[in-house]
Amino acid sequence: MLECREITKVYGRKTAVDHVSFEIRPGRIYAMLGPNGSGKTTLMKMAVGLVKPNSGGFYYKDQPVGQESRKEIAYMSTEPYFYPWMTAKDVGRYYADFFEDFSPERYESLLERMELTPDMKTKSLSSGMMAKLKIAVTMARSAKVYLLDEPLNGIDLLARDEIMASIIEAARPDVALVISSHLVDELERMVDTAIFIKNSHLAAVWDVESLRVQEGKSVADKYREIYGHGEGQSC
Amino acid sequence: MLKLMKYEFRKTMFSKMILVAITGIFEIVYLIGVFAKKENLLAIGMMGLVFCAMIGIFCIGIESLSIFQKDLNTKQSYMLFLTPTNSYQVLGAKVIENGISIFLAGAFFAAVAAADITVGVLYIGGVKQFLDLLEQLMISIRVDINISAQDALIVFFAGLTSWLLTIVTADLAIVLSATVFAGKRFSGFVSFVLFILFDIVIGKLLDLLPSLDSTVMTYSMYICVAFVITVIMYLITGWIMERKLSV
Amino acid sequence: MEFTSALPIYLQVMTAIKRDIVTGRLTLGEKLPSVRDLAVQYTINPNTVSRVYRELEAEGVCFTRRGMGTFVTEDAAKAAQMKEEMAAELTDRFLKGMEQLGITGDEVMKRIKERESC
Numbered sequence: 001m002l003e004c005r006e007i008t009k010v011y012g013r014k015t016a017v018d019h020v021s022f023e024i025r026p027g028r029i030y031a032m033l034g035p036n037g038s039g040k041t042t043l044m045k046m047a048v049g050l051v052k053p054n055s056g057g058f059y060y061k062d063q064p065v066g067q068e069s070r071k072e073i074a075y076m077s078t079e080p081y082f083y084p085w086m087t088a089k090d091v092g093r094y095y096a097d098f099f100e101d102f103s104p105e106r107y108e109s110l111l112e113r114m115e116l117t118p119d120m121k122t123k124s125l126s127s128g129m130m131a132k133l134k135i136a137v138t139m140a141r142s143a144k145v146y147l148l149d150e151p152l153n154g155i156d157l158l159a160r161d162e163i164m165a166s167i168i169e170a171a172r173p174d175v176a177l178v179i180s181s182h183l184v185d186e187l188e189r190m191v192d193t194a195i196f197i198k199n200s201h202l203a204a205v206w207d208v209e210s211l212r213v214q215e216g217k218s219v220a221d222k223y224r225e226i227y228g229h230g231e232g233q234s235c
Numbered sequence: 236m237l238k239l240m241k242y243e244f245r246k247t248m249f250s251k252m253i254l255v256a257i258t259g260i261f262e263i264v265y266l267i268g269v270f271a272k273k274e275n276l277l278a279i280g281m282m283g284l285v286f287c288a289m290i291g292i293f294c295i296g297i298e299s300l301s302i303f304q305k306d307l308n309t310k311q312s313y314m315l316f317l318t319p320t321n322s323y324q325v326l327g328a329k330v331i332e333n334g335i336s337i338f339l340a341g342a343f344f345a346a347v348a349a350a351d352i353t354v355g356v357l358y359i360g361g362v363k364q365f366l367d368l369l370e371q372l373m374i375s376i377r378v379d380i381n382i383s384a385q386d387a388l389i390v391f392f393a394g395l396t397s398w399l400l401t402i403v404t405a406d407l408a409i410v411l412s413a414t415v416f417a418g419k420r421f422s423g424f425v426s427f428v429l430f431i432l433f434d435i436v437i438g439k440l441l442d443l444l445p446s447l448d449s450t451v452m453t454y455s456m457y458i459c460v461a462f463v464i465t466v467i468m469y470l471i472t473g474w475i476m477e478r479k480l481s482v
Numbered sequence: 483m484e485f486t487s488a489l490p491i492y493l494q495v496m497t498a499i500k501r502d503i504v505t506g507r508l509t510l511g512e513k514l515p516s517v518r519d520l521a522v523q524y525t526i527n528p529n530t531v532s533r534v535y536r537e538l539e540a541e542g543v544c545f546t547r548r549g550m551g552t553f554v555t556e557d558a559a560k561a562a563q564m565k566e567e568m569a570a571e572l573t574d575r576f577l578k579g580m581e582q583l584g585i586t587g588d589e590v591m592k593r594i595k596e597r598e599s600c
Contacts, residue, residue, distance in 0.1 A: 098238060
């Protein structure tokens with residue numbers, strides 16, 4: 001459904017993404033794993049056209065990503081980006097204006113679950129509240145692909161449960177979710193497939209259950225294996 | 236694109252309200268001057284209103300560019316670029332919203348001026364100098380209108396085209412700078428330098444246009460050429476935004 | 483619910499559901515949560531839940547009525563069988579653990595009787 005083909009992005013002398021190819025299929029939840037700077041965020045941004053690749057590209061339903069694909073792909077960035085003059089309600093209206101799949105009712109209910117109110121001003125939100133607002137507005141869409149960059153970062157434990165619940169609720173046979181996160185342990189139970197990005201390359205793609213069955217490893221174990229200095233190393 | 240324009244307008248609403256507020260203050264000063272027959276207040280009010288009109292319209296134009304600069308160089312860009320719109324629509328919405336704002340501002344100040352002059356004339360019937368002055372003003376305006384109604388229209392369109400060209404040139408400069416220097420501090424400075432450069436080049440280009448028989452013809456040709464250049468630059472800017480710009 | 487990384491998650495959920503049936507927390511014939519609801523409840527992938535229900539159905543522990551959902555078996559004998567299997571497994575594990583400590587046979591019985599009378 002969403003495919004990246006030999007995609008490369010270079011910033012000056014630094015290669016952020018180096019000839020990465022993988023496919024995101026519907027009906028699955030993916031974890032995109034890797035340390036900071038490995039290229040995960042750049043990959044997601046290229047999938048929605050915020051960043052333009054140097055070569056290769058992302059294709060949604062076989063078409064290059066762009067205006068049309070953004071109708072069905074929802075992206076949540078790590079950085080805050082709402083206009084400072086907006087309230088939570090304004091943000092909802094903005095999304096309703098531009099995204100046909102946005103549900104104001106769902107947004108209201110998510111705001112409540114995250115203990116946010118519609119009249120809160122974006123410029124006065126703490127980082128935790130901002131993170132929750134971003135999730136709320138993204139998950140209130142009924143997209144076909146969700147790209148969530150560190151959705152659990154900076155979020156208190158209770159709100160994390162709500163966020164994970166809303167992610168699971170969004171999972172459908174025709175929907176794919178890609179979650180990039182450091183919290184490997186927390187993600188493991190929710191995820192079908194783990195994509196490991198290392199040093200701007202695609203290191204491995206593992207189906208979570210297969211990993212347990214074939215190698216007797218959890219995703220966290222595999223993570224340590226790939227990024228650590230060998231098997232059995234603990235952080 | 237209407238939705239984009241709606242939000243472009245909302246981005247500038249605050250400063251437009253400030254402008255209206257300041258205009259209001261000077262208007263009150265002027266009216267007090269008229270009704271209380273205090274010449275100095277009247278003069279201050281009038282000058283203030285003219286000042287508001289000129290600086291205000293200029294600021295509206297500049298603000299659109301400054302917002303564009305911010306939209307491309309900060310994370311606020313996500314608001315625009317995550318939507319299912321293309322860069323041509325985004326750019327077009329900004330230019331059109333700015334045009335409408337300037338037109339409305341111009342109309343607003345013209346209406347205020349007309350009303351103020353009428354009030355002044357009607358109320359200060361006794362102050363002969365003022366009346367004479369205004370009469371002279373009215374006459375000269377009337378005379379201008381009588382002689383060159385057609386010219387006035389052409390001048391208006393030339394002004395509009397010239398403004399469009401300037402805005403799109405500036406937008407191109409901003410986009411180019413943002414594409415190369417995404418987010419860096421001096422991106423604004425570079426856009427400004429690029430704009431001046433483009434402006435000079437385009438100015439030289441337009442200077443090459445020969446002078447035709449009548450002013451109407453000359454101006455018409457200028458309008459057509461400028462318009463074509465504007466469209467070309469709009470398309471180039473849109474293309475760069477769509478294909479090359481990373482935010 | 484916390485999961486151990488030693489076993490696949492779907493197996494652990496299956497065991498949990500079987501235990502609930504045996505203890506009576508889930509009654510025979512009771513409707514099980516929808517795939518989505520169970521996924522949210524356990525905070526796991528819905529595909530995992532689908533697999534759980536599929537495997538449980540293959541074992542005869544539950545059955546699916548199209549359009550209505552998944553239900554616990556109404557067969558009491560099946561529940562009794564599950565109880566047997568789970569008890570046997572627990573017993574085996576206990577005995578094995580004791581054996582590792584070097585405690586067998588009569589010693590084990592003695593200890594059980596001691597505990598019982600407490």
